[in-house]
Amino acid sequence: MESMLRIRNLKCFYGRIMAVKGISLSVKQGEIIALIGANGAGKSTLMEAVSGILRSWTGEIVFEGKSLKGMDPPAVVRSGISLVPEGRLIFPPLSVYDNLRLGAYTRLRQRAKEEVEQSMEMVTSLFPILEERFTQPAGTLSGGEQQMLAIGRSLMAKPRLLLLDEPSMGLAPLIVEKIMEVLETLRRQGLTIVLVEQNARAALEAADRGYVFETGTVVLEGKADDLLSDQNVKRAYLGKDYEEFDDEQR
Amino acid sequence: MKKPDKHTIACILFAAGATAVGLMLDDPYYLQVLIFIGINTLLALSLNLLMGYAGQISLGHAAFYGIGAYTTAVLSATYGISPWLALPAAIFMAMAVAYIVGKPTLRLSGYYLGMGTLGFGMIVSIVFREWHSVTGGASGFVGIPPLEIAGFALDTDRSYFFLVWAVVLFFFLISRRIIDSRVGRALRAIHDGEHAAAAMGVDTARMKLSIFVLSAAMASLAGFLYAHQIYFISPETFGFMASIRIVTMVVIGGMASIWGSLLGASLLTILPEWLHAFADYEMMVYGLVLMLVMIFLPQGLTRGIIDLYNSSRKKHDQ
Numbered sequence: 154m155e156s157m158l159r160i161r162n163l164k165c166f167y168g169r170i171m172a173v174k175g176i177s178l179s180v181k182q183g184e185i186i187a188l189i190g191a192n193g194a195g196k197s198t199l200m201e202a203v204s205g206i207l208r209s210w211t212g213e214i215v216f217e218g219k220s221l222k223g224m225d226p227p228a229v230v231r232s233g234i235s236l237v238p239e240g241r242l243i244f245p246p247l248s249v250y251d252n253l254r255l256g257a258y259t260r261l262r263q264r265a266k267e268e269v270e271q272s273m274e275m276v277t278s279l280f281p282i283l284e285e286r287f288t289q290p291a292g293t294l295s296g297g298e299q300q301m302l303a304i305g306r307s308l309m310a311k312p313r314l315l316l317l318d319e320p321s322m323g324l325a326p327l328i329v330e331k332i333m334e335v336l337e338t339l340r341r342q343g344l345t346i347v348l349v350e351q352n353a354r355a356a357l358e359a360a361d362r363g364y365v366f367e368t369g370t371v372v373l374e375g376k377a378d379d380l381l382s383d384q385n386v387k388r389a390y391l392g393k394d395y396e397e398f399d400d401e402q403r
Numbered sequence: 404m405k406k407p408d409k410h411t412i413a414c415i416l417f418a419a420g421a422t423a424v425g426l427m428l429d430d431p432y433y434l435q436v437l438i439f440i441g442i443n444t445l446l447a448l449s450l451n452l453l454m455g456y457a458g459q460i461s462l463g464h465a466a467f468y469g470i471g472a473y474t475t476a477v478l479s480a481t482y483g484i485s486p487w488l489a490l491p492a493a494i495f496m497a498m499a500v501a502y503i504v505g506k507p508t509l510r511l512s513g514y515y516l517g518m519g520t521l522g523f524g525m526i527v528s529i530v531f532r533e534w535h536s537v538t539g540g541a542s543g544f545v546g547i548p549p550l551e552i553a554g555f556a557l558d559t560d561r562s563y564f565f566l567v568w569a570v571v572l573f574f575f576l577i578s579r580r581i582i583d584s585r586v587g588r589a590l591r592a593i594h595d596g597e598h599a600a601a602a603m604g605v606d607t608a609r610m611k612l613s614i615f616v617l618s619a620a621m622a623s624l625a626g627f628l629y630a631h632q633i634y635f636i637s638p639e640t641f642g643f644m645a646s647i648r649i650v651t652m653v654v655i656g657g658m659a660s661i662w663g664s665l666l667g668a669s670l671l672t673i674l675p676e677w678l679h680a681f682a683d684y685e686m687m688v689y690g691l692v693l694m695l696v697m698i699f700l701p702q703g704l705t706r707g708i709i710d711l712y713n714s715s716r717k718k719h720d721q
Binding site: 170204205206225226227229230236240242243244245246247251254256258259261262306307310368 | 594599600605606
């Protein structure tokens with residue numbers, strides 16, 4: 154099957170520092186992909202490169218057969234990719250409603266008012282809490298609600314590929330579970346999802362396949378279940394202590 | 404979601420009030436003060452769109468004010484062109500300069516943008532002072548003609564009062580429309596987080612440049628009105644201190660508030676007039692008032708007065 158997003162030998166630069174050192178990966182239509190790894194492994198950098206925020210990269214990023222080279226963020230959003238940024242980055246003084254409308258920024262220009270209304274209904278049925286909070290400034294929401302808002306806002310662009318950068322950051326385990334459930338729902342509706350996470354267990358449990366990042370390269374890739382039971386992944390990212398790990402080795 | 408539009412009602416009331424004042428007030432001094440309040444309101448509003456809503460600080464805004472004033476002065480006095488033809492030229496000039504300056508400068512943010520615009524303001528003010536042959540240099544430019552509409556000269560304070568406040572009202576309405584639109588949302592999003600706004604598909608660079616150019620055009624219009632009101636301009640009016648004064652109007656009046664621009668401009672225009680009584684201590688008292696406002700109403704006058712009103716009503720209810 155032809156992949157929806159194909160990245161080949163991607164290298165990303167911050168000035169002279171190479172943060173991503175030649176990564177290749179592919180995402181198929183309808184998949185949930187988890188990118189896991191420690192701080193500074195290059196996961197978020199990769200997200201920024203795909204979404205057009207970081208422009209200094211070499212290699213190949215192809216989405217639905219079209220290269221994303223040289224595209225600015227608005228062009229990427231219009232082509233069907235939407236990013237839920239790290240740390241949520243909602244607009245605190247703006248109302249929840251305005252935040253969501255901003256998500257549809259590129260579509261409102263195309264005068265797709267009714268379609269935008271449909272998306273608004275889709276988002277509010279996914280997160281009913283947001284509708285209750287419509288007129289409230291987004292900054293007054295709880296952390297979990299803000300994450301829901303950030304996801305809802307990105308969905309307002311009606312993406313075919315959703316990129317999420319650490320949606321579980323700073324959230325209670327119960328909320329994390331809820332968000333992972335929502336991702337599953339979205340996938341069933343036909344959305345393709347790439348998920349960057351430090352919470353490797355939650356991410357791999359939700360995902361079909363995963364890539365393990367380390368200092369700018371992919372060190373391991375495979376089915377999510379296999380990665381969950383992989384010794385190295387367990388040791389490095391799933392928080393098993395060494396004793397337990399040693400037991401399993403024996 | 405159509406609500407009764409409070410802003411429109413406020414604007415109508417405001418227009419009625421201004422008309423009444425304009426018709427009844429006879430004292431030329433008060434009329435003049437009100438004209439200056441109008442011009443300053445336009446200036447403050449132009450900067451408020453840029454600073455209060457889009458979050459881009461400009462410490463050189465008086466430069467555009469000056470470009471408007473000098474362009475119309477040179478065209479109408481030196482070359483004898485009708486001021487109404489000089490007006491589009493003045494606005495175009497400011498927009499062109501804003502575009503050229505804004506293109507590289509708006510890549511900066513925060514303090515750096517402040518420094519960049521500060522430098523720009525200084526350069527422009529030096530040009531006004533040193534380009535003797537055109538601007539009249541430090542001694543100023545004399546002989547700017549009054550405005551005329553259909554053979555009727557707007558040389559009385561009353562007629563000018565109506566002109567200025569009609570322009571202000573027009574921009575109140577325009578600004579509200581911009582802010583409530585999709586563009587306005589995008590501007591406020593840029594204020595809160597440029598990265599996040601970009602991730603939403605907002606073309607942040609273009610958006611910032613557009614609002615900067617619009618803001619410059621409004622400031623230039625204010626300069627035009629100023630020049631044809633007092634017939635004489637000199638470089639100090641458009642120097643660094645003037646830029647700071649506009650910033651102060653915005654901050655004191657209230658960031659991201661259209662009516663705040665009016666309040667800030669009013670206070671900063673009237674205060675020096677009242678404070679003449681303090682003679683030598685004038686500037687000290689002036690500074691003190693500004694400090695007190697910032698300490699007790701840190702959100703600016705508009706927000707502060709609304710909060711005071713709400714809390715007093717709450718007390719009353721209990």
